[in-house]
Amino acid sequence: MSNTLAGRDLVSIKDLNKEEILRVLEQAARLEEQCQRQPKLNLLNGRILAALFYEPSTRTRLSFESAMHRLGGDVLSAASAAKTTSAAKGETLADATRVISGYAHIVVQRHPQIGSAKEAAEGATVPVINAGDGSNEHPTQALLDLYTIRKERGQIDGLNVVMVGDLLYGRTVHSLSQAFAHWDVTLTLVSPPALRLASPIVDDLKQKIALEETEDLATAMKTCDVLYVTRIQRERFSDPADYEKVKDSYVITRQLVESTNPDMTIMHPLPRVNEIATDVDSLPGAAYFRQADNGVWARMALMALILDAAE
Amino acid sequence: MSNTLAGRDLVSIKDLNKEEILRVLEQAARLEEQCQRQPKLNLLNGRILAALFYEPSTRTRLSFESAMHRLGGDVLSAASAAKTTSAAKGETLADATRVISGYAHIVVQRHPQIGSAKEAAEGATVPVINAGDGSNEHPTQALLDLYTIRKERGQIDGLNVVMVGDLLYGRTVHSLSQAFAHWDVTLTLVSPPALRLASPIVDDLKQKIALEETEDLATAMKTCDVLYVTRIQRERFSDPADYEKVKDSYVITRQLVESTNPDMTIMHPLPRVNEIATDVDSLPGAAYFRQADNGVWARMALMALILDAAE
Amino acid sequence: MSNTLAGRDLVSIKDLNKEEILRVLEQAARLEEQCQRQPKLNLLNGRILAALFYEPSTRTRLSFESAMHRLGGDVLSAASAAKTTSAAKGETLADATRVISGYAHIVVQRHPQIGSAKEAAEGATVPVINAGDGSNEHPTQALLDLYTIRKERGQIDGLNVVMVGDLLYGRTVHSLSQAFAHWDVTLTLVSPPALRLASPIVDDLKQKIALEETEDLATAMKTCDVLYVTRIQRERFSDPADYEKVKDSYVITRQLVESTNPDMTIMHPLPRVNEIATDVDSLPGAAYFRQADNGVWARMALMALILDAAE
Numbered sequence: 001m002s003n004t005l006a007g008r009d010l011v012s013i014k015d016l017n018k019e020e021i022l023r024v025l026e027q028a029a030r031l032e033e034q035c036q037r038q039p040k041l042n043l044l045n046g047r048i049l050a051a052l053f054y055e056p057s058t059r060t061r062l063s064f065e066s067a068m069h070r071l072g073g074d075v076l077s078a079a080s081a082a083k084t085t086s087a088a089k090g091e092t093l094a095d096a097t098r099v100i101s102g103y104a105h106i107v108v109q110r111h112p113q114i115g116s117a118k119e120a121a122e123g124a125t126v127p128v129i130n131a132g133d134g135s136n137e138h139p140t141q142a143l144l145d146l147y148t149i150r151k152e153r154g155q156i157d158g159l160n161v162v163m164v165g166d167l168l169y170g171r172t173v174h175s176l177s178q179a180f181a182h183w184d185v186t187l188t189l190v191s192p193p194a195l196r197l198a199s200p201i202v203d204d205l206k207q208k209i210a211l212e213e214t215e216d217l218a219t220a221m222k223t224c225d226v227l228y229v230t231r232i233q234r235e236r237f238s239d240p241a242d243y244e245k246v247k248d249s250y251v252i253t254r255q256l257v258e259s260t261n262p263d264m265t266i267m268h269p270l271p272r273v274n275e276i277a278t279d280v281d282s283l284p285g286a287a288y289f290r291q292a293d294n295g296v297w298a299r300m301a302l303m304a305l306i307l308d309a310a311e
Numbered sequence: 312m313s314n315t316l317a318g319r320d321l322v323s324i325k326d327l328n329k330e331e332i333l334r335v336l337e338q339a340a341r342l343e344e345q346c347q348r349q350p351k352l353n354l355l356n357g358r359i360l361a362a363l364f365y366e367p368s369t370r371t372r373l374s375f376e377s378a379m380h381r382l383g384g385d386v387l388s389a390a391s392a393a394k395t396t397s398a399a400k401g402e403t404l405a406d407a408t409r410v411i412s413g414y415a416h417i418v419v420q421r422h423p424q425i426g427s428a429k430e431a432a433e434g435a436t437v438p439v440i441n442a443g444d445g446s447n448e449h450p451t452q453a454l455l456d457l458y459t460i461r462k463e464r465g466q467i468d469g470l471n472v473v474m475v476g477d478l479l480y481g482r483t484v485h486s487l488s489q490a491f492a493h494w495d496v497t498l499t500l501v502s503p504p505a506l507r508l509a510s511p512i513v514d515d516l517k518q519k520i521a522l523e524e525t526e527d528l529a530t531a532m533k534t535c536d537v538l539y540v541t542r543i544q545r546e547r548f549s550d551p552a553d554y555e556k557v558k559d560s561y562v563i564t565r566q567l568v569e570s571t572n573p574d575m576t577i578m579h580p581l582p583r584v585n586e587i588a589t590d591v592d593s594l595p596g597a598a599y600f601r602q603a604d605n606g607v608w609a610r611m612a613l614m615a616l617i618l619d620a621a622e
Numbered sequence: 623m624s625n626t627l628a629g630r631d632l633v634s635i636k637d638l639n640k641e642e643i644l645r646v647l648e649q650a651a652r653l654e655e656q657c658q659r660q661p662k663l664n665l666l667n668g669r670i671l672a673a674l675f676y677e678p679s680t681r682t683r684l685s686f687e688s689a690m691h692r693l694g695g696d697v698l699s700a701a702s703a704a705k706t707t708s709a710a711k712g713e714t715l716a717d718a719t720r721v722i723s724g725y726a727h728i729v730v731q732r733h734p735q736i737g738s739a740k741e742a743a744e745g746a747t748v749p750v751i752n753a754g755d756g757s758n759e760h761p762t763q764a765l766l767d768l769y770t771i772r773k774e775r776g777q778i779d780g781l782n783v784v785m786v787g788d789l790l791y792g793r794t795v796h797s798l799s800q801a802f803a804h805w806d807v808t809l810t811l812v813s814p815p816a817l818r819l820a821s822p823i824v825d826d827l828k829q830k831i832a833l834e835e836t837e838d839l840a841t842a843m844k845t846c847d848v849l850y851v852t853r854i855q856r857e858r859f860s861d862p863a864d865y866e867k868v869k870d871s872y873v874i875t876r877q878l879v880e881s882t883n884p885d886m887t888i889m890h891p892l893p894r895v896n897e898i899a900t901d902v903d904s905l906p907g908a909a910y911f912r913q914a915d916n917g918v919w920a921r922m923a924l925m926a927l928i929l930d931a932a933e
Contacts, residue, residue, distance in 0.1 A: 039357035039358060039359075040385075046660070046661035046662030048688060058363075058389045058392055059410060059411075062411065063413075065414075066387060066413075069359055069387075070359075074691040077388065077699065079389065079390065079701065080701075089853075089893050090893070090896075091892075091894070098911055099681055099914045100681075100684065102911070102914050103684045103688035270402075270406070270410060271402035271410075272402070272406065273400065289409050289410065289413070292409075296413060350727070351667065351668030369703055373698045373700065373726075374724075376725075377725035380670055380696040380698075381670075390700065391702075544711075582721075583713070583717065584712040584713065585712075600721065606724070607724060
């Protein structure tokens with residue numbers, strides 16, 4: 001099977017068709033299994049990843065870097081590129097990424113602006129992976145989420161998925177919901193009215209999958225297989241009183257899970273603050289830390305395929 | 312000999328018994344010798360260290376990272392985790408370290424809060440080493456200090472040790488003084504009244520070793536084998552006048568060393584500002600830079616033992 | 623041929639004689655060619671580079687780090703050493719570099735103060751490379767610039783070189799212009815009166831090479847082989863009106879190049895803001911991105927020679 005991902009950028013999850021997503025998930029499973037036997041592989045020996053984070057994210061950055069080390073490659077790391085690079089001097093992202101292309105074989109970029117990943121990819125002469133461009137997209141999160149769902153539930157088709165929280169600004173929600181369009185998923189979106197998923201995405205998804213919007217979390221949880229929780233951030237509300245009104249409405253407690261559907265799989269892109277109570281952590285379906293672990297395998301798979309070193 | 316350190320955390324120097332401390336020191340000596348012949352070993356090939364520094368410390372961070380590279384392992388580095396991680400979003404340390412456990416095989420953490428290392432260790436699923444938790448402890452500094460004393464003086468038993476400076480807030484003093492409890496050491500504590508070692512530690516130590524407190528540095532130096540100097544920080548004093556009063560009282564000059572006891576070994580956890588004059592540096596007993604060098608061997612030994620890769 | 627660079631510091635480009643510069647350039651060409659066949663060499667296997675950046679420069683830092691990885695070595699990185707090191711506590715640079723010497727086999731330092739590289743080198747027990755000390759020098763930039771000129775033009779002797787922009791504060795200009803003294807170069811300096819190259823350097827250069835100063839860029843471009851453009855920074859002017867007056871006078875456009883001398887090689891240490899229009903990028907002589915790429919080969923060569931691992 002020819003590798004259609006070789007040499008490609010990943011700016012949006014929509015850059016990948018279903019076959020390509022499946023290829024990443026299968027490669028991730030193979031790499032996870034290999035790493036159980038052998039902590040470091042030699043697939044990307046001599047290859048260099050540049051991790052350019054113009055916005056802080058230790059978690060995502062270290063996940064990519066861990067993935068690169070396990071593949072046998074090396075890492076160049078800019079943890080707060082905004083302050084410490086030429087960006088401060090007025091250089092364009094395209095120029096910056098063109099220069100970094102001379103230092104690395106693949107670039108991962110996090111940047112606060114929507115569209116920044118596309119701009120970087122246009123300047124680069126090596127592949128660029130979007131690790132979050134503002135509130136727009138975070139496609140590798142969608143890949144690790146899909147990988148987690150397959151591992152936890154055996155399959156993606158036929159599942160009832162409930163996404164709850166801030167669906168308007170959550171880039172992980174944007175990427176994952178659009179990825180679901182490739183499967184037979186029933187999607188229920190639960191959010192305060194002010195944080196509903198943007199209607200262009202909702203309208204597009206409704207053409208492809210069964211989708212319902214509601215504010216009633218408890219009812220939605222009764223039939224859900226996968227509950228995908230996101231954090232509601234205070235800074236999204238212009239009036240603090242509005243935040244106070246909704247902040248506790250979508251808190252997942254052990255009691256709530258056990259009284260609705262104790263068998264559900266609970267996911268969260270993390271960090272969580274208080275939207276999942278810590279007494280949920282010990283439930284067998286609490287998958288959010290395993291989900292974070294899976295980021296390494298999914299990102300290994302993606303980088304190995306893009307650099308055409310996968311088996 | 313079974314390795315009782317395998318898989319363990321190191322939160323406090325009191326986590327280690329005397330045999331375990333000696334095991335680290337002997338391993339450190341072996342690794343130092345091996346690295347003279349061969350700059351990079353393969354003991355931790357494929358293993359990943361995550362260095363999470365929520366408080367700046369280039370020195371300690373790079374010492375651990377150098378140790379990991381020399382052991383053949385890889386490093387994930389967060390130099391200013393406080394600003395650039397989910398900590399800023401309200402995530403607990405336990406959650407943060409649980410996630411990082413999926414990316415690395417061992418975690419080293421520096422954090423400004425007392426007790427933070429314990430909290431991180433509780434969340435982690437891999438071993439955690441405390442690289443300083445506020446003014447509480449810095450156990451690997453105690454290990455490298457003991458290693459230095461053995462190298463410089465041949466043995467620890469029978470020594471007169473004088474510790475001078477800020478004994479109240481100095482975490483290196485806390486860890487090292489408590490480690491001395493395992494040996495036949497005579498300890499003299501020299502500090503301004505406001506910066507004396509906390510009485511619970513003093514009372515505990517008095518049960519185990521000969522201990523005297525004084526403000527008279529020159530007299531203490533006459534009989535000392537090892538002089539351990541620490542910096543007095545302006546910010547520890549609520550009244551700046553109090554700082555001005557004491558800041559020059561404990562400055563070690565070449566003249567002071569030569570007139571009291573030129574044979575003594577002089578140590579300092581560094582950085583020094585002016586508490587040791589630079590004309591002391593060329594004295595044969597000025598061991599503080601060698602002490603810093605020793606940090607690499609002591610940390611290599613500790614990590615190799617915890618990851619059960621030592622010989 | 624014995625390697626006279628082994629164990630040496632590189633503080634100023636004047637530390638190197640012509641033979642040593644040529645040795646670096648030839649080594650760089652060999653390493654570039656080897657890396658085409660094999661992405662990672664083993665010349666510095668087990669050796670550790672410490673990159674200490676007391677001033678932000680992702681570009682230069684990652685260039686050195688990429689060079690070290692390609693040589694098979696490891697990297698310790700302090701991206702914003704000023705805030706996160708003992709410098710903030712009042713430690714001297716000499717002390718800091720002495721300590722880091724225990725962790726690494728070679729140190730690269732960027733620091734905002736003139737003379738800081740010299741101070742660091744005096745404290746260090748391993749070789750120190752100056753990656754920029756304030757507005758003073760940036761000798762590795764001069765090496766990669768010379769390497770680029772040789773690659774683009776075949777030779778250095780006999781060329782007409784025009785340097786334009788901020789010649790007063792530009793450390794790359796200081797290092798490169800002084801390196802030209804070793805060749806038969808005709809140098810034309812184009813700048814606003816307030817930003818002319820300092821007269822001691824000009825006077826010294828006039829003893830060695832043909833040198834002319836002018837404000838007329840277009841005329842200078844007609845006969846130039848190599849145009850070296852630097853950025854004029856707003857913060858260099860005490861009166862903003864003075865900046866506004868000159869900022870657009872030295873903008874290189876495609877039209878300007880094509881109307882004066884389309885065959886010229888155009889260089890820039892980057893980042894550029896608007897002093898070279900983006901429509902210049904596609905001209906065959908637009909060498910500034912290739913110049914940035916060359917930094918990796920020049921720095922590999924320098925480090926391999928200093929650590930005496932070159933062939």
